[in-house]
Amino acid sequence: MASNLLTARKVETATAQEKDYWLRDGASLFLFVTRSGGKLWRYRYRIDNSPQIYAIGRYPEVTLEAARKERDRVRELVKRGIHPRQERQARLAAQVESNSQTFEAVAREWIASNAWGDGYADQVRKNLEKDVFPTIGNIPIRLINVSHLRPVIKKVAERGAPTIAVLIRQWAGQIFRYASTNGLCDYDPSSLLKGLVKKPPTRHNPPLKWVELSPFLIKLNGWSGYRTTEIALRLVALTFVRTIEIRKATWDQFDLDGALWELPGEMMKMGKPHLVPLSRQAVALLRELQKITGSGKLLFPNYRRPQEPMCATTLNRVLERLGYGGQFSTHGFRSTATTILSLLGYPDNRVDLQLAHQKKSKDTSRAPYDHTKFISSRRIIMQDWADILDASERGATPEKITQDFGPLSARRLALLRVVERE
DSSP states (O other): OOBOOOOHHHHHHOOOOSSOEEEEEETTEEEEEOTTSOEEEEEEEEETTEEEEEEEEETTTSOHHHHHHHHHHHHHHHHTTOOHHHHHHHHHHHHHHHHHOBHHHHHHHHHHHSOOOHHHHHHHHHHHHHHTHHHHTTSBGGGOOHHHHHHHHHHHHHTTOHHHHHHHHHHHHHHHHHHHHTTSOSOOGGGGGTTSSOOOOOOOOOOOOHHHHHHHHHHHHTOOSOHHHHHHHHHHHHHOOOHHHHHTOBGGGEETTTTEEEEOGGGSTTSSOEEEEOOHHHHHHHHHHHHHHTTSSBSSBOSSOTTSBOOTTHHHHHHIIIIITTTOOTTHHHHHHHHHHHHTTOOHHHHHHHTTOOOOOSOGGGSOOOTTTTHHHHHHHHHHHHHHHHHHHTTOOHHHHHHHHSTTSHHHHHHHHHHHHO
């Protein structure tokens, strides 16, 4: 059968007549010229012996060459018994679905798919809502490329937040990999932007030096502010939990008779539940606090908005007033406890568990995290730590504390007996 009978010139010069008419190109491709001058490409075919017409498009939007390519494509569909019109409808539906998979929609799915604690999830969500979604949130994720992502990251860095800029690039990479795994995009443009922003040196939360611990506790004891805030700081020091975990703590998490605090996974950075054995000193503080805030849900409600937790900056402001601004933060109680307990030779794996750490180590005994593991020895360590703080507040020297709590002390011997049984 003859094909390619039309030329580009003939298609261009075809004019309207009194009646509609057809110009045949061959291989079932036709140009339908209407009385009003419209030029429409049509492909005629049969399936199940039933004649059908498939609309390819309008000239000049669809050229002669493009019409022939589409004719050849749908001919292959017809050979397989597929109706071109149905296939087009399916493609359009897929296109609509793809366009609904915007960067923001996929990013929110990705956030929900991660077993993070509420604090970290909020951090990711708020930064994306502030710096990313307003610019590229409505773009289908499959269409986003480096040129979309680069100015977003640079803008954050240029406003003086390079750490956030680096995190946004990292989060974007995880979002694109999540999308790729689910068939929503083909590549990760953020991978081409590594090194766009240099991450500033990590500023760790410095611990109090051992000789600084006693003066600090004495200053805290003499502080004349709210008693509830002082109790919050003392509980952080006694339990070395993260600041957000003490701020959002609720009374239903505590068993004061059993001297246990059970934090649910959604409150934890790693998304796993955590047990904190409570020393006698911690229980005493909690019973005192219960008389003040125990009628509500939160241990430390916001003074102005009691349904919300204590402000995130409250405890660090107290440290500033005590003279430790820029030198020590609430989070530094964790590194203080870790450092001193390590110097005293307490078992690293027990301390790591109490910190809810998941360390990468060749020592497999330190790798897994089980919040109920070694609970008996952890009780002893937490009580020892509380007694160490008390001794420091009374002015005990590091030498005296080492004598009473170090590797050769009677208290260490008691701990080792429990460790051997666990």
